[in-house]
Amino acid sequence: MVVYFGSVLIGVLFFQPLGGIFDRFDTLRLRWIASLRSDSLTDIVLFVNLLASRWTIRALRWGTIAALVGFRHWRHLFVFLGSMLAAEIVAYQISVLLGRSRPLGITIIGPWEGYSMPSRPSVGLAASLVGMTYALVVPGRPREIAKWVVGGVILALVVARLYLGVDHPTDAGFGAIMGIAIPLVAFRWYTPNDVFPVTYRRGKAAHLDVGGKRGEAIRRAVLDQLGYEVLDIKPVGLEGSGGSTPLRLRVGATEDEPERYLFAKLYAKSHVRADRWYKLGRSILYGALEDETPFQSVRRFVEYEDYTLRLLYDQGLPTPKPYGVVEITPEREYMIVMEFFDGAVEIGDAEIDDAGIDEGLQIVRKMWDVGLAHRDIKPANLMVRDGKVLVIDVFFVQVRPSPWRQAVDLANMMLVLAVKSDAKRVYEHALALFTEDEIAEAFAAARGVASPTQLRSMLKQDGRDLVGELRAMAPERKPVSIQRWSVRRILRTAGVLVLALLALLLVLQNWNVFA
Amino acid sequence: MRRRARIRSAIVMLGAAAVALLPACAGTYLHEPTCGGKDAKALILAAQAVPSATLVPCIAEFPSGWSYDGSRIGSGSAQFFLDSDRAGIRALEVTLTAWCDVSNAIEVTAGVNQPGVRVYEEPISLPPTFQVNRYLRFPGGCVTNKFRFATGASATLALEAQQALSFVSRSVLVERAREETGLTLCGAEAPPCPG
Helix, strand or coil: CHHHHHHHHHHHHHCHHHHHHHHHHHHHHHHHHHCCCCHHHHHHHHHHHHHHCHHHHHHHHHHHHHHHHHCCCHHHHHHHHHHHHHHHHHHHHHHHHHCCCCCCCCCCCCCCECCCCCCHHHHHHHHHHHHHHHHHCCCCHHHHHHHHHHHHHHHHHHHHHHHHCCCCHHHHHHHHHHHHHHHHHHHHHHCCCCCCCCCCCCCCCCCCCCCHHHHHHHHHHHHHHHCCCEEEEEECCHHHCCCCEEEEEEECCCCCCCCEEEEEEEEEHHHHHHHHHHHHHHHHHCCCCCCCCCCCCHHHHHHHHHHHHHHHHHCCCCCCCEEEEEEEECCCEEEEEEECCCCCEEHHHCCCCHHHHHHHHHHHHHHHHCCEECCCCCHHHEEEECCEEEECCCCCCEECCCHHHHHHHHHHHHHHHHHHCCHHHHHHHHCCCCCHHHHHHHHHHCCHHHCCHHHHHHHHHHCCCHHHHHHHHCCCCCCCCCCCCCHHHHHHHHHHHHHHHHHHHHHHHHHHHHC | CHHHHHHHHHHHHHHHHHHHHCCCCCCCCCCCCECCCCCCHHHHHHHHHCCCCCEEEEECCCCCCEEEEEEEEECCEEEEEEEECCCEEEEEEEEEECCCCCCCCEEECCCCCCCCCEEEEEEEECCCCCEEEEEEEECCEEEEEEEECCCCCCCCHHHHHHHHEEEEEHHHHHHHHHHHHCCCCCCCCCCCCCC
């Protein structure tokens, strides 16, 4: 179909006689359809043609936008907006490029506007309906039914426009296919069902559905690659995790070990893309604060986490025991498996005594001593079991980090512990492991983006000015700027701005000529 | 967080407005309707918009300082716009329709070397803000030239603008369509079409 329409486009554009052949072919078909015209049928068809009116399309689009905003389906919303803009702009540009007149040799009895190829009303309606289907309707049977309904509506419009003689058959067909193809490709590319399914349950976009075929694949892969029989898969701690899908696996007993739980994190290509955008955003907003080189594949992603996990475990830090990496789909989905801290609770839900404060601070001290930084010290990544503080989620760990990053780790740990106790106690305990100057540096460095979002919101909820209190106790220190300027940052920022400007100009150019 | 939410809201609102309004702004920036040019696409489309019109307005040549600023052609009417470096953007709007109301206009004799065309003028406002509607009626159609000059622009610019405009006979376009496609441009001065 694409080849056919591509050849039509090229043929009509570059070979004038070919355009004439298409005109005559189309006119013959239209004349046959026109021979069926009758007054009553014309009234019905004019009514059907209202499907393509600007008000119908407006209502469909505004309705979809309102629903997507209401359900906070931001990703689907952006893809919907983008695909509608792309469909309108591409259809318009092709229509001007081809400059095809309305059908000749037949009386036109319906309203029309502009050139005929492709049929822009068909593009508009088809794009809106397909966009709605992929943005709002849940995958599976409901979407299958919706596709048939949408197909029927588009077909009705195409037939109506041919009956009225406002479009050539190739215009209406090309328009409908273009209108279907653009949102279809956009949604399949940017919101694949297995990664970003339309769902009306609460949950983060990064969390993959682990039921159905994926669940089966996980069970098979864990058995084949690690030798454990997975009895149950349950998503856990989703609210504290945005970059992967954390899972609790119940595995069957082996010769050496009883039935127990393992912890796993499932990664897909979407997580690699998200990491790439996250790092690009950071490098523009703050410059090269630290290594902002993005990962190039999911495999590298999990390889790195497996490495950091083993590194911390080998250094004797209270992190989960690594069990290895499981390949679910080559180069697309991988899962890292580790010990599950059964019975542990997040530090935010635990009671912390003096020993707990010391343990938390010792984790940071040890990481400093062995030249590591966790980089994501926040309540969701600190667990407590039997009074012992454990640290999880080591994906951001950096080897030989900058002194700034190490200082930030200390400040964040002290803040987490202070929320669970008080600033003075934490400060006094910290003095046993760190110098006053080191603590002062920590609070000079920890500002804004340096603290994870979850920690910042926890501090806000707490109400006490813990940062201010801790900073006041430490010797005065000039704030450490987190802005790093370099030629690379300037060029990268300029590049992004130029691209954004080009996109804006593209829209504005089309906007001006439409208005 | 609040800043990010605000940025996201702004992007959503801009995108939503653009997406929702694009189908509403259905007018098009078409090819220039040049008299006697190689490319007659816009003229044929204009003739299709008003099948009864025996003449179709076109641009003969631009006087200094005048330029083309797009068209809007759809069933029932065909419009194009001219900009002037002195009279302003879209200082002249030319619209072809099947009929126009000249009850408030006065017939004048000057200005058009086209047999069968009767000219009417309807002053809207005089300088310093010159605004006039000029109607050119002919069998099967009417062209309305709306002069909407920027404040301070000289009324003599209207004479310049008129030099830019001319007509192409529908019979010429019918012949052109037949040569290019072998098909009939339906309407006046063409054999009856089916349907």
